[in-house]
Amino acid sequence: MAQEYLDMDTIKYLLYDVHGLNELLAYERFQDHDMESLGLFIDSVKEFADRELFPYFKEMDEHPAYHKEGTVIVHKQVDVMMKKGGEMGLIAAPFDYEHGGLQLPAMAYTTAAYILDAANNHLPGYAGLTLGSAELIVHFANEELNATYVPKMLAGEWGGTMCLTEPQAGSSLSDITTKAIPTDEGYYKISGQKIFISGGDTQYAENIVHLVLARIEGAPAGTKGISLFVVPKNRPNADGSLQYNDVMTVADFQKMGQRGYCTTHLGFGDKDDCRGWLVGEPHQGLKYMFLMMNGARIAVGRGAAAIAMAAYQASLEYANERPQGRKLTSTGKKNPDENQSLIIEHPDVRRMLLLQKAIAEASLSLVLLASRYQDIKQATNDESERNKYHLLLEMIIPIVKTYPSEAGAVAVNNGLQVLGGYGFCSDFILQQYYRDIRISAIYEGTTGIQSQDLLGRKITMENGKALALLAAEIRETMGTASAYDDLKPYAEKLGAKLTLSQEVLNFLMPFAKKGDYERYLADANLFMEFLSIVVIGWLWLDMAIKAKQRLLTGDMNYSEAFYESKIHTMKFYFRYELPKTTGLAESLMDPEALTVKTDKKVFV
């Protein structure tokens, strides 16, 4: 087991130097916070993660959650995560004061959750989904539902889940069939099956509050007929006592990774006694769910970014300690009389470590950027500013979900490879990160779905305004970089890629315009990879600028080497990752359609 799972200096550098958390504190919403109180909060979370999360990471994998007699038995730290985490405000953090929250900036809350994810990615989801389902109630449900459920949820006493997926529908929510029959008593009778419900049941939860998508009898077909309900496992009686609400934990799903974070199959209304309470208006359920989906997607990206970082730390630690082989001499041979080198001295190992560093640190930067957009959007009183950050946020959300998930898995793969045979062995932790991170590209909309969202909705949003705003942000960073002689060439490289992205879109757009959406979106996945690489190049250029400025002014919170390493990693990214866009653009602008189904039989 590795000693460390994080680089707190880099976290603080990104939070303060790069993304300017302090600037946010000028907004009225955050006026009760200051840099010192936020710093203390983050440090206390790290201390909590060190003590209560990280030490149990491996054993939660080795002793997964399991289904037994209608309930799911989880590790005891799940209870600690919920109750102590609740006490610490880890669920209440982003909520308004009036709902019992702390009004913490999303950037600070996200940093806290990232630390927890890096320490032990099997635990934070229990709190995170409770937060997410409480948000749905707070935003869309009536006061009674708020009063009944939210305080218990924010305290970590009751858990919460999101119940979307059904066996026959998968990602296609228009096909869900869970039924809600109105009654005269104000509640609905719920019946149906939901699968892949994370955190759906534990032996510790006094109650679990499910936010369930279902169809009210007679509702229109498709996504327009879906409503949202609060369906508790146990329904509170008038006297505060709890009564079983006919929500059955039918089974669980055993998984390749993240095995301590239970995934359940729930059955509602098997005995015709399952009551659900409508959230907001009928038939608006999917809209509500998706208004809250950004948070869930940032959370997945954040978790993947954190796993990539933890894996990087573990493989760096190994590379710094493991002697093996020797440097090549000028004859191309090795000299056996020399001492062995540490493997971190070999170029190929350095390449794998730099790749991990480039991906892991930029993924965190991306997640914090999204949180910053969220914060400004929420905190500003200026409508045009709100709209700008709303569009920027919408624009990058699919990338925030996808890049850390996909590139993060590549980073962990390289981390495993650094350890050679040991990387494949259960005694070392890399193989667990390798398995755990793999779910990220599936959770909350697969990479395929995110890519369709990016190219199909976000790029075309308000006639391309979201994309134009993003491009303007990138150009601004390029402008700043151009003022520094040694950064200018990188700004130019990035500019060329921005131009290339426009060429790609010019090639694709006519398909959409003539109504051939299938062809337009057929390579959305490649476009996602293409645009992600450009965006990450932008974030690295920005990190390099901020480092350069510190080096030039001498106003340094960290060592000179720390700032130099950021510039070095930017150069690495531009040399090894950015060129991939050239081939991707070549593929994207190839006129031949080979993946759209025709009469020709392809899979023979």
Add this chain to the structure above:
Amino acid sequence: MAQEYLDMDTIKYLLYDVHGLNELLAYERFQDHDMESLGLFIDSVKEFADRELFPYFKEMDEHPAYHKEGTVIVHKQVDVMMKKGGEMGLIAAPFDYEHGGLQLPAMAYTTAAYILDAANNHLPGYAGLTLGSAELIVHFANEELNATYVPKMLAGEWGGTMCLTEPQAGSSLSDITTKAIPTDEGYYKISGQKIFISGGDTQYAENIVHLVLARIEGAPAGTKGISLFVVPKNRPNADGSLQYNDVMTVADFQKMGQRGYCTTHLGFGDKDDCRGWLVGEPHQGLKYMFLMMNGARIAVGRGAAAIAMAAYQASLEYANERPQGRKLTSTGKKNPDENQSLIIEHPDVRRMLLLQKAIAEASLSLVLLASRYQDIKQATNDESERNKYHLLLEMIIPIVKTYPSEAGAVAVNNGLQVLGGYGFCSDFILQQYYRDIRISAIYEGTTGIQSQDLLGRKITMENGKALALLAAEIRETMGTASAYDDLKPYAEKLGAKLTLSQEVLNFLMPFAKKGDYERYLADANLFMEFLSIVVIGWLWLDMAIKAKQRLLTGDMNYSEAFYESKIHTMKFYFRYELPKTTGLAESLMDPEALTVKTDKKVFV
């Protein structure tokens, strides 16, 4: 669990139509075989794999091999694999008649082993390593050692292993310290520790014959002082009885995948009573080992190719059965009143399936090509022909080991993604393939080591002659393709890439010439990826030509759609994979050295 793990038509197409197994039968060495007997052999192997391997695949993962009181307890099918496999000639197949072998072409033997790998990759290694260690004895050891060990090994009664790695040395064999002290009785006393020994012990093996690299007392340092020994677990007495030879199974390694294929830690001579017999001459051990290493490296590539194929079959089966979502209409929306589509109708799913098909089938083609080179090299009496195929084989070996391992893992990753959330669940088999294939990039020389071999040794071999021969083969295929109007553009694309590869080498060579080998090899990994993509493009073009010819002549063994699908997949490969070389070349020709260690601290 999926129903099928192979596409026998494609195997036969590659074996007969593409790589012309029948042509090999003209060589005297193979004169006793004919197409019918080889076909029967392959079918009988498939039948054996269906019955004895595939049904146990999942349970061998769920109940891994484990160490208990000095032995390793493995699944009962290990015994079947060894004994029945031995009876069927699966170990003896490639050996000469005089050693009890069948003189089967490597192409046929490789096909058989590939079928076994695809059915259950946890089992064939037990036989494969027995074959490999018997080969070492046959080629380099004296008659007595041959007589004592080889017949029992080829029959599958005794297992065999290769003992190279030691805890302190890892991939750096020059640092091994296992000791061999000569005695007057002709044997050596062996003492030391070996780790990562695959198939090192089972409760079924009456004996296991270890081929051990060790240093004779007083031998020179480094690789020049390493000798090879036969060190049986139990030494045969003159009367044929067996006596324990002080080879202790100290522990095993629990792994992320391939959990039914045990990996052991062996201790030799703990009680000062471990006898070893020298193979061949002293200090030639590493040379002997590496003369036999090609076989081991082909075997790893073959195993990875087989896993990628089995995973493809499983995900194809799922995609053909799973309804979900709908096609996009001309408004870009979906019509909920329509029936659900099968997911195989969605372009992004088709892309993932075609990528798997492109990688899996080409990987097999590559492995068969290497076997063909082996066969001609071994069977020919013409020295210049032998030298040609020797060089071609050496040239492609690192790619044969690496491409199926690295691209195969990407293929399986896409296969898992096709299943969405189910892909991550233990009830579905994709997650097992995902874990199993990950070892391939580590076994028998990691991807880093293969890449150094490719760029450092193979490219420069005989002043570039091996590379020139390979380029000539590729150009010949391009020439043939150019005769067909619809294949000609692809031949031209491939030609451009061949030119680009020369540009890359022109850029890199000066570093080697001025003795800066570290810089020369720093990006060997990227060069491996680059050249692999070109080679696979060549193999796809070749497959498309052979399909085209069948379609034109009408002399078809399979459906028209079968041949069309090969051409379609070639086009897919050229549109989605070949362009990656552009970005790789950009990276490879970037003058900035960022991974070679300098005084600058990079990992801060």
